Amino acid sequence: MFMENKLLFVIHALLFLQLLIVAYQPVSGQRGNDGVIVTQSDYQALRAFKRELVDFTGVLRSWNDSGHGACLGWWAGIKCVNGQVIAIQLPWKRLGGRISEKIGQLQALRKLSLHDNVLAGPVPLSLGFLPNLRGVYLFNNRLSGSVPPSIGNCPLLQTLDLSNNSLTGTIPSSLANSTKLYRLNLSFNSLSGFIPTSLTKFPSLTILALQHNNLSGPIPSTWGAGNRNHSYKLTILTLDNNLISGTIPSSLSKLGFLEEIYLNNNQISGTIPDEIGELTRLQKLDLSNNAINGSFPSSFSNLSSLVSLNLEGNRLNNQIPGGLERLQNLSVLNLKKNNFSGHIPASVGNISGIYQLDLSENKFSGKIPASLSSLDNLTSFNVSHNNLSGPVPSLLSKKFNSSSFAGNLQLCGYSASTPCSSPPPQILPSSPPAEQPLKKKHHHKFSTKDKILIAAGALLAVLLLLCCILLVCLVRKRSASKGMNGTTAKQAADAGIAAKAVPSSAGVEYGGEAGGKLVHFDGPFVFTADDLLCATAEIMGKSTYGTAYKATLEEGNEVAVKRLREKTTKGQKEFETEAAAIGKIRHPNLLALRAYYLGPKGEKLLVFDYMSKGSLASFLHARGPDTIIDWPTRMNIAIGITRGLCYLHNENIVHGNLTSSNILLDEQTNAHIADFGLSRLMTAAANTTVIATAGTLGYNAPELSKSKKATTKTDVYSLGVLILELLTGKSPGEPMNSMDLPQWVASIVKEEWTNEVFDLELMRDVPTIGDLLLNTLKLALHCVDPAPAARPEAQQVLQQLEEIKPDQATGGSAAEGGAEVPPQEAE
Template sequence: MSSPLLNGAINHPHFPFHCFGLLVDHLFDDITVSGIGKRRVRCGCTFGAKKGNPERPFGKVLVSWDSKSLASDGCPDNWYGVSCSKGSVTSITLNDLGLVGDFDFPVIAGLKMLRNLSIPNNHFTGTTTVQVGSIGKLEQLKYLDLRSNGFTGDVMHLLSQLGSVGYVDLSCNQFIGSLDLGLSNSSFVSGIQYFNISHNSLDGAPFSHDGMPYFDSLRVFDASSNQFVGKVPSFNFIVSLQILRLGSNHLSGSLPEALLQESSMVLSELDLSLNQLEGSVGSITSVTLKNLNLSSNKLSGPLPAKLGHCAIVDLSNNLLSGNLSRIQNWGNYVEVIDLSSNSLTGTFPIQTSQFLRLTSFKVSNNSLEGVLPPVLGTYPEIKTIDFSLNQLNGFLLPSLFNSTRLTDLNLSYNNFTGPIPLQPFPNIPFVGSVQNLSLASLDLSHNSLTGLLPPEIGEFCSMAHLDLSNNHFEGGIPDILPDGLTMFNVSYNDLSGVVPENLRSFPDSSFHPGNSLLTFPSVPSSLTNVPNMSSRGHRSHMKSAMKAALIAGLVGGASIIMLVAIMICYRTHQQGSKSNSLKGDGERKGAQQEIPSRPAHHKNVDPSTSCSSPHDHTSSSQLGSAHQLKETSSVVQRPKDLGLPELIRKNDGFSSSMSLISANPDSLKVCSPDKLAGDLYLFDGSLVFTAEELSCAPAEVIGRSCHGTLYKAVLESGHVIVVKWLKEGIAKGKKEFAREAKKLGNINHPNLVSLQGYYWGPKEHEKLILSFYINAPCLAFYLHGALRQAAEELLMGGFGDEFKFDLVSWKKVCRPLEVEGLVIRRVIDCKFGVDIGVWKSKEGRHPYAVGVLKLGEETERRTLPPLSVGERFKVAVDVARCLNYLHNERAIPHGNLKSTNILIETPGLNALLTDYSLHRIMTPAGTADQVLNAGALGYRPPEFASTSKPWPSLKSDVYAFGIIMLELLTGRSSAEIVSGNLGVVDLTEWVTSLASKNRSIECFDKLILGAQNLDDMLQVALRCILPAPDRPDMKTVFEDLSSIVHEPATTGVEQ
């Protein structure tokens, strides 16, 4: 029986596409179709509503497809999606109906007059390899749309059968093979006008058999999001081509200049993004090219001197350098400019007044200096400006805040000074009404702005996102800030006074650390304040609430009593009806017995940053949530069973979710199917469910990291998945996020935990990435113990600044010591006991204790057998093999390599890497947090200290891998501070010093002393932590390790 898909459907027991079977039966009875006998289409289709419900799309089919409703010529009469002409079916259009099952091509092939076959956005499956031979009989077919289904097989088996078809869309399926149209029907090549094979798994060099075929009529060619390699094919002589999309592949070589030059081509859109193209971008002289996307390649050199007639130009995420002033020569056609994440220098040119059509201008994450040019505020159509992560200085432009078109302004991570230049709006003559001010997102964080927060900010009625953190603002917070704010942050300033009432629903992290004189009222002024205060732990006792309710009136009190009764009844019903909820240890064990085993390597199961297993209550993923009492104290509780959608609520970021959980965990068990109302995208057919099913899935918190909160959710089908709910503000825009996430989802390797999908919600905080759950501990458990790993994950990576304490010198932590009411009972050489003192390095060599996590007696210690030397070598080779694949086959760094992101799967101790390349879907600020987290745990390379914008690279991966090897060889933690004859040094200094004195035997873990090849492995590790220019690449490291352990140096992926 098929699983319900999309619209939450139930199976229809008598619809193996039987209505269409009746259609075909009558066609064959009443219409002359030679050579075809009666057959029924075996599609096993599933509809998602009651039979005959015309309100749903599939209901139209069920209602209208009646075997008695036939025209006089035997053709269907008013059957939904079926058109006839002269007694023959000419068109079948079943778009977006949520149909499920195997599609039987041979039966469709019997409709010889069929001109249109359109079945997109369903869940049909089937392989073209076996069934497609008969589709060649559709000689009249002109339009074929199979997109967004689950069809498989070699794409050439299908294309070679097609005749003179004008429109073919095979996108978003699972087709494989190479693209050799020289082997296809010549009439297909000459007649095709629209050809889309994007988002499949095609590989090889396109058109490698006979070269580029001569397309007479081709206008649109989309082969993006596949695995093509080689150079970009030459499309010079396809004079009709208007749109060419080859993004998200592995194409290399230089950029074909002919595509950018004025010629006989009429190309209007060119997308070569997310490849490995190198070289420079010359002047663009084409007068037809309007949309150019060359982002995420390896292009270098200066910006193009001319843009021709381009309206949209995306050159972001390359290696472009030189002065930004070259844009002053670009024409007045440009509407969108994105030059983010390059190495551009210089200042903004002041002679750019020609940009009268410019709507979006992004140059974030470069090395620009100087002040903002006054002309910037004169662009009449500008809507988005992002100059973040540069070195700009000076004052802000008042004209930017007076624009009636500007919606998004991001100037964060610069060196701007002075106040926010907002004046009372009635004094501005050219602003007719404050309602015309459209600014919806303002990010001025991480600058040096001063002064008071102007009350005029409240005039921006559309404002939803306001980040003024990490500046030097003083005074109070205006009382009239917009009520529609969904994100608000003023932490790390010098504000004082009382938080306005309409802002009290935001988490404490929106105001603190910093702002030591900024307070919340100790007692709510009225009963209506209670819900806002509860989200930060400012709850009143029940008796106070009841008194306030009585004062408010008997009606209000009765309403509260009724609401409580309803919630209790609903919770009791939920507990009794969901037998597969994760209610306790015993039920979790029972549930795990029914969870399917991990599929093949391309369908891995991913706990992401977590190192948890269902029975491991000492890991970071199972330690539960802390209720923040003050900025300097916390109490850790056991995990609760939580309904996923209620964990993150409006205006409550991830920092506040801990308070919600511990304050009233039972209130979070309500499952609301409409909580997730956005777009759910699954990368392949190994997981099939809807956003509604995900909303209703029982879930529990299993970990937190710098990326967000991690949940384990049990779907109705029995599959257990991991949901990483990203922190608000760290995800890129929807288009970039989708493009990068899909590319990451196409990466599969035996030693890699692959992403399975993502969810993009309508609200800022609703960004999720999905993967299978895997029951395996991480490397940190084996080497350092569960408590040690838990401390790092919860306090170093998970909660960040919320749980920082006053700095205490390491040397003083040698006896019980009270820190803000919490006691560090013992810390011995960074080894953690039942009460854990958590530390991290500051300024390189001066360690401090910065946090305390006290675990109760009920927490059981996880005991794992120590890894043998052979097992440690295997882990090193597995990790190196996977990194070699990422670096040399995919050309992307992992970016977040650490022992807690390496799972050890049993039996066999197969190493699996998680959290790979997430920096590609994050904003620069999110990536900066990840880099800081890596530095706190000892995995950040030294070269990052000398750059203002460190970014994950292949070289930084090699350094982190070297640290992993040192952990394997020494048994010590990456961030461990070692005391001894050498003084107080970190792990790398300690090992390097001993090795230089031929005393390396002293650094090896005593459990593996005497084993062979330890010195050879150590030498590989030491080379990995050399300065960046001397560091080997991952291919060399992998080959060296393979030779030491006598393994063949293969990538591990079938070619």
């Protein structure tokens, strides 16, 4: 017993001695996550660093005063190697205060990531004393003062991002001493002075972002100086929204890797150098809102990779040269507010992928080329305020409203108030009898009186034809009304109404022989087949399924009509069975099928509610520069899409073609999923084509390329792409450094350049919505996981979205396909 007590006494004494050692040497007894003792100097530097911070959320509570676990992974945001701190990573933690100069004592520090906080004060000068520093991420804070020239002393520095702060002063030329620097972002500050020429001379720089400052003077002309091999790797140059003057230097052509150039909203003058046409990798060029003059460079036809060209708001003149058809990747062409003259090149109609074309406020003359009608992807078009003449091609006048053509005094046919006069009838000479010799022809000249009589006769004939058509429609409508004596409109509609198919007044022909069947489902109003077939129609767009029209009925009610492509649908009996099932589906975030019509020649029309704000694609990508889409609106759209998708999946319906073009918005900007269930109406071959088309737009899950079969997991992938589209403002169809949208976002997040991901409109509100953006981004990336099994279900996505933005959640059970719908969203 005595020996046991003696042994216990020795053990306790040893433990007490160890505690004393830990108490008096707080760091020397701790081992790092690699098993090495933490250094005293790094511990003291971290304590000083913590003292100058304001911890609003308690994230630094783990940084205990004894130093226990500083490098064991217990201290939030700290990573060590060989007992020395190599990384401080505390982004999105709402940290205030300032960054201590004592950070310069962390001699092994490689990475400092404190972005998206509320830090104030200057950028520490002592960062320049860190020989191992590789990455500085301090963007989206409230830092002031100047950019420390000492940072140029860091020989291994690769990334310096101080964007979206309140920095002033000039850009230190010494930054070029960091010869490994490949990303420099000082945008959205108040920096002034010239752009240092030293930044143009070292080959490692890949991204130079200096936009939204007060920089002045000319763009340096020394790009690539002294290097004949064009090995400079600069891919993105953004200098927009400054006070830069002078001309565009031709030396930019030496930067053979350039993919994006933004010089817009400056005071640049002079001409566009022809040498720019040598940048064969260039994808985006924005020179808008400057004072650039001269001609449109013919060398631009060599820019085969160009996706977006914006020259709006300059003084460019003369004609646009041919060869534009070589720009087959071009999707946006904006030449608004210049002095271009001559004819609009017909070759523009050969650029099949273009979706935004603005030639307004110039001096173009002649006719609008008929070739522009073949641009199926065109969603934004404007040629207003030019000197154009002649009739507007019918497909363009149906697809775009009158504001796209206004201000051309001799242009006609684009609205009811600008009709084109009918040409006089041609009088063909009669052939002489074969058995009689030919007589000498006498040329008869018509007098002015004859010409007036001929024109009046032709006009009268046209009026009589129109009256006949209107009379036929009116008689049939009255006949249909009489035939419904003793029967409600709903009963008559459910029974199906036979009618003769009559061409609409807008030229959309649905058929021409007796017969046809119209079947109604529940809806806000009932119409007859004659009402539908005699309605005025405007083409809204074309898709793999068919052509969509906006139809205005005689009472002024508007519906959307989709005419399905011939030979792509199933047989009539199977078609009607599936259409009846789709017609019963009702949810506030799904576009309701209100009726369908089967024509006498096999035509198939589907009638839906008309959505006044169009598609999400046009809402995001074809809006004017003054239209801002805030975060609550985007989040509301994301939640609406997800609710609709949850309902479909609970009904065992896979959408299979979820894109921003199939998300329609009503007057309150609520989302409605369109084209759901249509795969059930189509043949297998047609559905394969639909999947392939969605793939080219960037919405398809990777496994679809092999399986060709859509599932709920592929739908969730498409949903993730849509959420990324809302977050970034980028179209998934745009090439981004040879990556699709999910890959591009993942690569940027990996480099901690998160501010480069989000749409600039959202970055303005980062201090208040930063956490919401980050959490939504994480969720979207979860949805687009390459492995289908790793993706969440739609119901899980909805739950997390509502947790991210609880004030937009509705609560309630999701048993019927999503959270309970508030009264104002009900049908």
